[in-house]
Amino acid sequence: MEVSPFERLLSPEGQQILHEVAAAEGSLDDLALGTRLRQAGHPVDLVAAATGQAALRRRARVKLGADAAAMWLTPDALEQATRPAVAVHRGARLQADGVRTVVDLGCGIGADLIALARAELAAHGVERDPLRAAMARANLAALGLPGTVEVADATEVDVSAYDVAFVDPARRDGRGRTFDPDAFSPPWTFVSGLLDDHGVAKVLPGISHDLVPDGVEAEWVSERGSLVEACLWGRRFAGTRRRATVLGTHGVATLTDGDAPADAEVREPGAWWYEPDDAVIRAGLVTGVAALTGGWLVDPHIAYVSSAAHVPTPYARAFRVVDELPYREKQLRAALRARDVGTLTVKKRGVSVVPEALIRRLRLTGSQTATVVLTRVAGEGRAFLVEPVA
Incomplete structure (x- = not known):
C-alpha cells in the first residue's frame, strides 16, 4: 500500500x-x-x-489483542511489532527509572509508542517509511493517545533532548530476514553508540552474549512461556549484566545474574524435574532455578534442574518423576505399551532425538496420556516418565 x-x-x-x-x-x-x-x-x-x-x-488479534481492531498495519510492520505485554513491561520499567521523554527511532506502526503513551511518557516517533509513519500517527489517534511522529532517518536525529533513545532496528534486507547485526537498519554501530549512554534497544532473542557491550544489561523476555525478545539497556539504565523476565498470569517475575550462582551441584535426578523458561536459559541463569528450588543440575551441560521437593517457581515448569524408563527405543516402546499409553509428549534436551519422529515409530495405541523426558545424565542418555504440574 x-x-x-x-x-x-x-x-x-x-x-x-x-x-x-x-x-x-x-x-x-x-x-x-x-x-x-x-x-x-x-x-x-x-x-x-x-x-x-x-x-x-x-491476523493481528493474537499478537496485539483488542487494539488490533482499530490499528493500521502492514505485514512486515506487524511481524516486527512488539507484543503489548512486553511493551507495557518496558514502559513501566522506564517510568520506574524516572524517565519522562522518549524518542522511538524507527517506530514502525507505533506499537511501542502506544505502550509508552499509556505509561504516561512523552513519546516522539521517528520513521523513515512515510506509510508506516502515517500509520503510527493514525494508530495513536485511533486509540486516543498522545504522541508525535516525524518522517526522518533515525541516524540523523538529535536525541540529546530525550531521557531515552529507544531503537528497534529493522531486521530485513533485500533478501528477507537477516540475523547479521551489521545488516540491521539502523546498523549495529549506531545502536551500540546509543547504548553507551541513554539508549535502549529491542533485539533478537538469539543475540550472542558476546555482542552485548560492556556495561550494558541484556534482558531476555518471555510471554506465556514463549521467548519473544531481548532488550538491551544502555549504561545509564543497566541494573545487572543479564536478566530473565517472565510475563504470565502471575504478573512480572525477573531473575538476574545476582540470583544465579556461578556453579551448581551435579548429581542424579531426584523426585522432581524442572524445565527452565527459555528466557532463563538464554540469559544463562539456569543455576538460579537450582538455587530457588534447592535443586541441582542433572548434567553440567544440560538446562534441566532436579530437586527432592516441589518448589513452585515462575522461572521453570515442574514435573513429578514417576519412574525411569528404558532409553533404548524397543524397550521404551514395550514399557509404554505396558502402561497403556496412546498419547505421548516427548521432551528432550542434549540428545539427538526428533520427538515427532520417535512418537510415530513407537506406534502407541493405548488409552492413557504420558510425558517422557529424554536427556543426558552425567553424559549418558536416560529416559524418565514424568507428570506435569499445573
Missing part, C-alpha cells in the same frame, strides 16, 4: 468500506466481499486496501 490509498482509507468513504468489511466478517470470504463492494461502486484500489487491512487486523 502507498500513502495515498492509506489516506483515502481514513476518509468517510474509506471508513464506510471498512465498516462494511467488518460487518461482513464470517459471512463472506474476501473475494466475494470485494466483488460486492466493487459492484456497489466503490473504487477498486480502495476496496483492495480495505479488505487487506481487515485481513491484517484478523
